[in-house]
Amino acid sequence: MKKIIFFALVVMISPLMITQLSCNKSIHQVTANIPALNPSNEDTAAGTWKLILLSRPDSFAVAAPAATNSSGYIADLNEIKGLQRNLSSADEQKINYWAAGNVLRWNETMRDLVAKYNLPPYQNADGTYPIPSSANPFAYPNFPFSNPPYAARAYAYVSAAQYDALVACWHYKQLYNRPAPYKVDSNVQAKVTRTSLPAYPSEAAVLAGVTAEMMKSLFPDEIANIQQKAQEAELAAIESGAAARSDINAGEALGRQIADLFIARAKTDNASVAVGNPTIWANLASQTAATGQTPWQSLEVPARPPMLPLFGNVKPFLFDSATVASLRPGPPPSTSSTDMTQQVKMDYDQIKSPTREQIRIVQFWADGVGTYTPPGHWNYIAATDFITQNFSEVRWARNLALLNMAEMDAGIICWNTKYFYFNPRPTQIDPAVKTLTGVPNFPSYISGHATFSAAAATILGHIIPSQASKYQAMSQQASDSRFISGIHTQIDCSTGLQVGEAVGNYAVTRAMNDGAE
Amino acid sequence: MKFFQPIKKLVLITLVFQPFISSAQTDNDAIMMNKFQSCTGATYMHSQWTNYWEGTLKRNNANIGTVTTQSVMAMSNYGITDNLNVMVGLPYVWTHASAGTLHGMKGFQDISLFVKWKPITIPVGNGKFSVFAIGGFSTPTTNYIAAYLPLSIGLHSTNLLGRLMAYYKNGMFFLRASATYVWRSNITIDQPSYYTTELINSNKVQMPNMMTYNGSVGIYRKYLIAELMLDNMTTLGGFDMRRNDMPFPSNKMNSTSLGVHAKYTLPFYTHVSIVAGADQVLGGVKVFGKNILMPRNVGQSTTLSLGAFYAFYVKHNSKNSSLLNNQ
Known part of the structure; x- marks a missing residue:
């Protein structure tokens, strides 16, 4: 009898014990902890690759950077060192997140946005259907309904614009050849893979600029979130020691200008009347x-x-x-x-x-x-x-x-x-x-x-x-x-x-x- | 046969975008099998809904119509002692949508095992007061699809359940109240990614745990037990369906239902008893202008059940040979 009662107790208590033991049920996402991007080939000649819309890699001018011994650049280095001294574990996580590859992370963000907006509008009371409007994106049904054709086009525009922007970026990197902060100053830590890739303009910022502009036109409800994400990517690049503030500013400006070219194409590609x-x-x-x-x-x-x-x-x-x-x-x-x-x-x-x-x-x-x-x-x-x-x-x-x-x-x-x-x-x-x-x-x-x-x-x-x-x-x-x-x-x-x-x-x-x- | 209630409950909360339906068993949880006594049988359940809550928005969907879930559940329980019972159950479930094109699903769902223990019985006034502790476990018996709501036959999580129950009986009346914590394992779905409040790049789904609360009042006669039961299911976490989205296994599924259950033992052949029940998921209740017990991400289902059980002694019990309920 005692044995039986003991058995019963064990059976009844064990669910609670197991609950305690495995209270962390959080899901491991496949790219959550992947290592920093470590290119086997830096593709130094990418500035000459065939462009999609841009006629030349230098269609949009990027001014020559200040010398690494200039007072402005030294201030940039001090900013990095100051930031690196006070990194929280959340900051480190963000650095690692972006270090895995900015194109990858923005692609994941695109997939998230498409899934979020891929919902067919609910019908009106009279049995007709409302059509999402880019002129009034916050009203239901929110713009866009990112169904497969919309999504295919959105992925293409973002990826094509990123590509042209990075070809231009690589062109200027070779042209100006300003090294990364962690190469200039040994007191700047490299929290990404060390490469010999020139830092000016920053590829992270080019991507943040071009992608944010593209995404904002494709998912206008998301402007605030996208802007925050772009700033996070740029800050991570600075905190990682890979880019100085001036590398970022030049990169973001270049990215945004190139995005405008693709947005102009998108406005006249007939998609707006496809409905x-x-x-x-x-x-x-x-x-x-x-x-x-x-x-x-x-x-x-x-x-x-x-x-x-x-x-x-x-x-x-x-x-x-x-x-x-x-x-x-x-x-x-x-x-x-x-x-x-x-x-x-x-x-x-x-x-x-x-x-x-x-x-x-x-x-x-x-x-x-x-x-x-x-x-x-x-x-x-x-x-x-x-x-x-x-x-x-x-x-x-x-x-x-x-x-x-x-x-x-x-x-x-x-x-x-x-x-x-x-x-x-x-x-x-x-x-x-x-x-x-x-x-x-x-x-x-x-x-x-x-x-x-x-x-x-x-x-x-x-x-x-x-x-x-x-x-x-x-x-x-x-x-x-x-x-x-x-x-x-x-x-x-x-x-x-x-x-x-x-x-x-x-x-x-x-x-x-x-x-x- | 009250014993089956915990089993039934666990099975039902794994069911689908489907309201928690309280026990279709007619009996009261407080009934125990005598030592060596067994009660074995089957219950047919028919549950359907047309309206459902998308988050907290009540709506219908002409592309689904009325969703019907039916099941036949085989159940057995056994008295190890007068105060310690074990139970096992396994349902076969099939689903159907009356409109739209979606294909229904069918199959064996989750096997459940329970241990029910009555450690305390004390006289209070003219009546008696008992406390029960119940532990439960359920796990899928087949690889049925979970992320095919509202037509999947279950949610495919392995569940552990702990329940405390208090029971008071005085003359022909009784009161019962219980609280249950349900731990649910994560599940694996067929898709490599899915969207909750963000895109998750994994085929694993984090299943929120749940609480259920149950209270009932009833009458207890020699051959008939009948009760009115209020049942609440609250998901501890989970997310709301978005506007015009499909339901998902890890949605926050909350509901409250009211039911009437009865069990009748044939006076001329006390081996056999018939159980029947009816449950209705309720809308929210307004108290001081505030919605409480608001249903979320569940169907407003109406459930009917009917079952038959056979009671017998596996071994001779020198103290007790009654087939009637021991309460």
Whole structure:
């Protein structure tokens, strides 16, 4: 009896004990404690790499820096030494956070913003939907709704602007060749990896300036947070001993000017009218019906206008607008054909009893509402591998620009195709086709996941050839996941993969000719 | 068969974007199996909601319609002594949405094990007062998907539960109150990243712990036990769903429900008892202009349950051979 009571006590108390032992349930994030960036190659010639929008690396002038024995620079050094004497553990954490790579950290911030704003607006009382407005971003629905096309374009603009800004930065670094504070003064500690890279202008500040400006135009609600983050990055660069205040000031000014060039392009790239209007939405359906095809319908209740129907007219980065039509694939099987019936039946047969592994694949790649979208997922995949490659900041920026320009252009062709054919989802053709993830609110043909993924896998396989087959397998799986989940036919997926690869090859061609290889 | 209440409760709080439903068991937690006595059976539960709280905003969703969760739970308990019982339970759960395209899920959910101990019983006035201590453990039996709310069959955390319960019985009336702390393990989801109030680059999800509080008043007759029960579930942490977002396992899920439960033992064959219950998740209550007990991130579910149990002695008990409830 005593034994039994003892046993009972142990059983009842143990939950509390275990609770005490493991009260810290905080999640370890994959890039939380990665080491400082340690480039295997400083890419000293990056100032000559092929630019995207900038006509010359010195299009925006950066004045020559003061000499390291000038009184102004000595004051800069004193500022660093003063800061380094009083660093809190929180300061040290921030230094380490940014030391892992500023391009990486800003890319993570972008993914966070995209996920935060990737929520479809709730309907109005009359069953219509409000449209987020950049003119009034703080009112519900907050601007933007960072859905996959919006996100693909946002990642591309930020990455492309960062790349041009760092090429210009590298140009001036070589031109002026002013060393880092920790090289000038032995009393300044290096809290980042010591390199021989000149410090003026600071690459951290160039990135802070260019990225903050780009992000503020893309996520205007976030200005305060973004500004704070930019200041944090710059302060970390100073506290780390890598940059003097004058390196920072010159860098930030250069970054902001270059951002303006990209923002000007963004204003005229047709994205601002991509949402269309009720007449355009109605015409898409009537024009498709006139060709004898069943037009796409929203499966949401109330019916939601199609997502960004004119995104296919956005100006691409890697080729001209005329090329878009040439990359658009031929039509899907007619909606009244036995081929299409067969395609939809394959969905139905698949969706009846999915395996747990199939459900896992669907969820892994779903990247739907409230996530960083498929292009964000490929940024995550890319960043995870880039961390192991010891790229310089400028090469990080170049590789992400190649990836994200490919993703944006893949999105453009994909959306162009979707609205050219205005093809219904499998569930519209047969409502018995249930789905393992939300049905996206735009036409079926071709799969966005397949197009984005094949484009990403193609350029990433070029950047890290040893991983090419892994990327191809991932791309295939991402594409398959859309068929498994019941939201795409197999033809949507296989055609998307072909188109995505074609777009990815434009990025590869650029990579082979940009002077970085 | 009251014994099943703790099991049931643990199972239900792991259920999904779904209101905590208090025990569908009809019996009172304060009932103990006699030494060597066992009670084994199954309960069918049907729970559904159309309205839900997105954060604290009550809404519906025409793209989900009415979400229905059904389960059949096999349960057994056993008296090690008159004052020490052990219980085990395992539900099979299936879900369905009446509108939209989302595919329902089904499968075996979490096995639960409980030890229930009644260390103190003292006479108070004409009645008697008892204190119970209950320890519980539950863990998933299958690799079901958690981050597929509101249609996942559970949240897939392993839970440990500690409960203190006080019970007073006088004549045909009884009162009961309990407080429960539930520790929940982190879970692993299929996605490599997810957004809470920030982007988390991990497939691990930190699950906030919970408290539950339960109070009931009831009548106790030879063959019938019936009670009115108020039940509260409060998540210690977690985050609100954003406007028009999907629910997530680590949401702050709070709810309060009111239920009526009954257990009837067949007078002509006391081996068998029937249990039935009905529970309704309540909206917030306004007290002095302030909303209290405001539901968050749960469905406003209505739950009905019906079960049958068979009681018997595994070994001869020289002191007691009654199959009726020992309270």
